[in-house]
Amino acid sequence: MKKIVFISHGHPELSKGGAEVASWNLYQLLLKNGYDCLYIARTDGASHGGSTFSSRGEEVLLHTGMSDWFNLSTSHLKPLFSDLAELLKEFAPDVVHIHHYAHIGIELFPAVRRALPNAKIVFTIHEFMAMCMHNGQMVKRETLKLCSKAVEADCHKCFPSHSPGDFFLRKHYVQDQFSFVDDFVSPSQFLADRYVAWGLPQEKVHVIENVLPTLTPVAPRALADGEKRTKLAFFGQVNPYKGLDILLKALTLLPHELRSKVHLDVHGANFDMQTNDFKEKVELLLNEVEDCVDLRGPYESEQLSSRMAECDWVIIPSIWWENSPVVIQEAIHIGRPLIGSNIGGMKEKIDGIAGITFEARSAASLASAIVKAVDPDVFQYWHEKLSNQQPAVEQHLQFIEALCS
Amino acid sequence: MNKIKSIARKLLGKSAPQPFRIDSVAQTVDGFCIVGWYFTNQIKRISVLDANSKPLASDIIDIERDDVAAATGQSAKGFQITVTTACAIDELMLSVQREDGNSLTSRLTLMGDVVPVESEKISTKSRFSLEYVIAVDGHLCLIGWVLDGGATREFTLNTNKTTYTEHSSFRYTRSDVNNAFSNEPSVTANAGFVLVFSAPEFTSPPSAKDVKLQLTLEGKSEVLVAQHVFDGKADPMTSVQRLLNNWQSASPSQLQQGDIFLPILHGIYPANVSVDISEHTYGEPSFSPSVSVIIPLYGRIDFMRYQLSNFGRNVDKNTVEVIYVLDDPKLADEARKLASELETITAFPFKLIVLSRNVGFGRANNIGVEHASADTLLLLNSDILPKNKGWIESLQESLSKPTAGIVGARLLFEDDTIQHDGMAPMRVKEHPGLWFNDHPKKGWPKHIAYTNQHETECQLLTAACWMLRKEDFVAVGGFDPVYVLGDFEDSDLCLKVEALGKKNVIRHDIELYHLERQSQNLVQPGRWKHNVTVLNAMTYNNRWKDQLRAMTEKV
Numbered sequence A: 001m002k003k004i005v006f007i008s009h010g011h012p013e014l015s016k017g018g019a020e021v022a023s024w025n026l027y028q029l030l031l032k033n034g035y036d037c038l039y040i041a042r043t044d045g046a047s048h049g050g051s052t053f054s055s056r057g058e059e060v061l062l063h064t065g066m067s068d069w070f071n072l073s074t075s076h077l078k079p080l081f082s083d084l085a086e087l088l089k090e091f092a093p094d095v096v097h098i099h100h101y102a103h104i105g106i107e108l109f110p111a112v113r114r115a116l117p118n119a120k121i122v123f124t125i126h127e128f129m130a131m132c133m134h135n136g137q138m139v140k141r142e143t144l145k146l147c148s149k150a151v152e153a154d155c156h157k158c159f160p161s162h163s164p165g166d167f168f169l170r171k172h173y174v175q176d177q178f179s180f181v182d183d184f185v186s187p188s189q190f191l192a193d194r195y196v197a198w199g200l201p202q203e204k205v206h207v208i209e210n211v212l213p214t215l216t217p218v219a220p221r222a223l224a225d226g227e228k229r230t231k232l233a234f235f236g237q238v239n240p241y242k243g244l245d246i247l248l249k250a251l252t253l254l255p256h257e258l259r260s261k262v263h264l265d266v267h268g269a270n271f272d273m274q275t276n277d278f279k280e281k282v283e284l285l286l287n288e289v290e291d292c293v294d295l296r297g298p299y300e301s302e303q304l305s306s307r308m309a310e311c312d313w314v315i316i317p318s319i320w321w322e323n324s325p326v327v328i329q330e331a332i333h334i335g336r337p338l339i340g341s342n343i344g345g346m347k348e349k350i351d352g353i354a355g356i357t358f359e360a361r362s363a364a365s366l367a368s369a370i371v372k373a374v375d376p377d378v379f380q381y382w383h384e385k386l387s388n389q390q391p392a393v394e395q396h397l398q399f400i401e402a403l404c405s
Numbered sequence B: 001m002n003k004i005k006s007i008a009r010k011l012l013g014k015s016a017p018q019p020f021r022i023d024s025v026a027q028t029v030d031g032f033c034i035v036g037w038y039f040t041n042q043i044k045r046i047s048v049l050d051a052n053s054k055p056l057a058s059d060i061i062d063i064e065r066d067d068v069a070a071a072t073g074q075s076a077k078g079f080q081i082t083v084t085t086a087c088a089i090d091e092l093m094l095s096v097q098r099e100d101g102n103s104l105t106s107r108l109t110l111m112g113d114v115v116p117v118e119s120e121k122i123s124t125k126s127r128f129s130l131e132y133v134i135a136v137d138g139h140l141c142l143i144g145w146v147l148d149g150g151a152t153r154e155f156t157l158n159t160n161k162t163t164y165t166e167h168s169s170f171r172y173t174r175s176d177v178n179n180a181f182s183n184e185p186s187v188t189a190n191a192g193f194v195l196v197f198s199a200p201e202f203t204s205p206p207s208a209k210d211v212k213l214q215l216t217l218e219g220k221s222e223v224l225v226a227q228h229v230f231d232g233k234a235d236p237m238t239s240v241q242r243l244l245n246n247w248q249s250a251s252p253s254q255l256q257q258g259d260i261f262l263p264i265l266h267g268i269y270p271a272n273v274s275v276d277i278s279e280h281t282y283g284e285p286s287f288s289p290s291v292s293v294i295i296p297l298y299g300r301i302d303f304m305r306y307q308l309s310n311f312g313r314n315v316d317k318n319t320v321e322v323i324y325v326l327d328d329p330k331l332a333d334e335a336r337k338l339a340s341e342l343e344t345i346t347a348f349p350f351k352l353i354v355l356s357r358n359v360g361f362g363r364a365n366n367i368g369v370e371h372a373s374a375d376t377l378l379l380l381n382s383d384i385l386p387k388n389k390g391w392i393e394s395l396q397e398s399l400s401k402p403t404a405g406i407v408g409a410r411l412l413f414e415d416d417t418i419q420h421d422g423m424a425p426m427r428v429k430e431h432p433g434l435w436f437n438d439h440p441k442k443g444w445p446k447h448i449a450y451t452n453q454h455e456t457e458c459q460l461l462t463a464a465c466w467m468l469r470k471e472d473f474v475a476v477g478g479f480d481p482v483y484v485l486g487d488f489e490d491s492d493l494c495l496k497v498e499a500l501g502k503k504n505v506i507r508h509d510i511e512l513y514h515l516e517r518q519s520q521n522l523v524q525p526g527r528w529k530h531n532v533t534v535l536n537a538m539t540y541n542n543r544w545k546d547q548l549r550a551m552t553e554k555v
Helices: A018-032 A078-091 A108-115 A152-158 A164-177 A187-200 A244-252 A276-288 A301-309 A328-332 A345-348 A365-372 A376-385 A391-404 B002-015 B066-072 B173-178 B236-244 B252-256 B257-268 B305-313 B329-346 B361-370 B391-399 B470-475 B489-499 B527-554
Strands: A001-006 A036-043 A051-054 A059-063 A095-098 A120-124 A183-186 A205-207 A231-237 A262-267 A293-295 A313-316 A338-341 A355-358 B022-026 B031-039 B043-049 B058-064 B076-084 B093-098 B101-109 B130-137 B139-146 B157-158 B169-173 B192-198 B212-217 B220-225 B229-233 B277-281 B289-295 B320-326 B352-357 B376-380 B385-386 B403-414 B417-421 B424-427 B434-436 B455-457 B465-469 B501-514
Touching: A001 A018, A001 A078, A018 A036, A018 A120, A018 A328, A018 A391, A036 A078, A036 B043, A059 A078, A078 A108, A095 A108, A095 A391, A108 A120, A108 A164, A120 A391, A120 B289, A120 B352, A152 A164, A164 B305, A183 A187, A183 A391, A183 B076, A187 A205, A187 A345, A187 B501, A231 A301, A231 A328, A244 A262, A244 A276, A244 A313, A244 A365, A301 A328, A313 A328, A313 A365, A328 A338, A328 A345, A338 A345, A338 A365, A345 A355, A355 A365, A355 A376, A365 A376, B022 B101, B022 B236, B031 B043, B043 B058, B130 B212, B130 B220, B130 B236, B139 B212, B139 B236, B192 B257, B229 B236, B236 B257, B236 B527, B252 B257, B257 B434, B257 B527, B277 B329, B289 B305, B289 B361, B305 B320, B305 B329, B305 B376, B305 B385, B320 B329, B320 B361, B329 B352, B352 B361, B361 B470, B376 B470, B391 B403, B403 B489, B424 B527, B434 B527, B465 B470, B489 B501, B489 B527
Parallel strands: A001 A036, A001 A095, A036 A059, A095 A120, A120 A183, A183 A205, A231 A262, A231 A313, A262 A293, A313 A338, A338 A355, B130 B229, B289 B320, B289 B376, B320 B352, B403 B501
Antiparallel strands: A051 A059, B022 B031, B031 B076, B043 B093, B058 B076, B093 B101, B130 B139, B139 B192, B157 B212, B169 B192, B212 B220, B277 B352, B376 B465, B385 B501, B403 B417, B403 B465, B424 B434, B455 B501
């Protein structure tokens, strides 16, 4: 039986990030297909007796941290180069599937390579952290303008305390550590292209969508006579990059007769953790549209289907590029078309496949997309295109099989 | 997404630079002067503590620091603290009171980098002043002014024991004297003087009352008593500033007189100062390497991380030995900690040589060479990153010709423009008669500087990346420490190797990145640093002007 180790920067039961969830779903898929898998999740805080490892169910928790967020580097070397190394040697995997180095340190790659000279190392990229110090968003720090290329002189403008030369060194250091990776997986072509332009070898980068647990399609909401497809929903974090403010503004721009019929449910988390400026901006907008918006709060994965089933359209108005937002795949599988920003991963995953795109960051453009979308014929057209198939499942299995042989 | 957010917070937090910074610490007549800056949104106030952690009485002057604000995007305030104390500098601490109520302390060490050396206010009660004396190695340099219109050329120095008349002198116009006596232009012209006496009796600095300067003014004999005597070796950078801050090297008449400073400068930075050396080995270096790479470290040690990580991909550890030379003793602990981390991370073996004092670029390399076990040397700057594999082997191939002296490489800035493609002598309008080193094509995009020749002869090469035989390096005596604070020692050595009958060449097809000037301060060094460069240029030109002229005529 072939052995696979997963390394993630968080356990999905403790931290529901896209990368954690994606790695977890893949782990479950490979378990089901007969691979001997070990899931190692990094965690905060001290462990019992100061040990580097503890457990959570079947999974191993790795207690360590990152010390240098400029170089994405750690000086906690013993947990990686001694403790993790010993554990990996003992388990002796054929493949190590790494899903993030954040909070662990980019030195994870040489540590794994040193421990397992012959294993295949796979790394799945989830955002632009390696090339963009601004939170891996590729959005300018002060102005929040879109950034399409990490040029050292421009990075210096976002972070004046680091010289262009420093950014050059950072990039090369990260690329040095990436040189220990055999194959990279990117869930979107868009992200893959950016990383290849930045310096990853093209032949090592594979585009394979994240896998999801099976979701059962839910039939469209039954309409009353003459009713339109006016129930909209937003799923995800409420932070400045996710564009909820654009969506609320768009509602205020709708024609009067439509405005009185449209309804938006916001299934969002962490609004209270945002900066005051952003909170004030959103609250002002919420006051203007309180007649047609419900704040539904965060949800657990079991609640997703029922919450999504209530709406007609899922809206994803992010102002950053996104990679492959899991909410897009979930909406497609449950059977809800999308309205999304026409940039990056959203454009790639929605345009011509799952719904309508609008000019990113333009509330007016989103408003006219909504006007179009409420037409039941338009909904019908896109709904019929949605597929519940997951080609990614087969692609991942083939990919792993090829690595193991 | 929780993760992403906390990453954002961490990133923003970590990207913030230190909330304060000390630019310089200099000894004054009766204490110390500390110059630096802090972020006003994070720091409330600063003070200096003595050995018992009691605050010392101090004068604090605020200085506008637009440069810091521009470089960091945060509002910052500069400070200059002067304290009067008999404590030694290593007994004092700078205490920083943060806005959040916590306080930080920072050890102090003399670093005379950019301190404005205090100049005494001109007193109009007197017609002359012997402001200070710099004593070094049996030389006394006397600096002051006398209202004689520059007429006096003969000065007599009386010490307790001896009378000296032999001296070299230099008279020049001082704007501060002009301003103080603005209604007497006929006597303020050339009122400033610099006198250098050789006084071998003073193996250590005399006390001020024992230094009396005798001169004749308006027919009357006058005696000037020194106000201060400074030991030139106590704080070299501050001494050099005192020596050179008033010298207008851009004035042709003053430029010609620059020779007067050389014995003092070389006394302040002696070539043979003793230094303790400790060698530390990380990993298992090659037993019999074919190439020894020597890399001096100064100011920034983090370059080790990037280089060793890169070497793991682009250097064969079985045939190449890497030796870092830390020429910055205050970073010794930090460097050894980083070195042992890098031993684990990169698995690239290397040595770290720690020097007990700062000896400068040339001598740091010379010491590194003494520790080299291979016959072939590769001298490298710490801010150089090779682009790909095979570069050392290519340099070796060029060096394998018996006539080859030094082999250089094409160096690039991070944006792929030319940093170095061979050097050439250049004239500078401000300093007529002197040749300086130019980097032709600097900043050019590579495709405009295209050449299909892999290797061309090039007499002058930057020592940022050199390969040469150890026997040649040793035969010419290594880098000449006569060049103070690092200028021209590389072109000087290039010409010495040529004089052995060798040819220096540059490989245009070998490219490395060179992040030039990464280890410099946020602030520009003052006039004194420029003047040191000019004095080094004079030494260099005195040796090589015929060769340099021939070189430019050939072109």
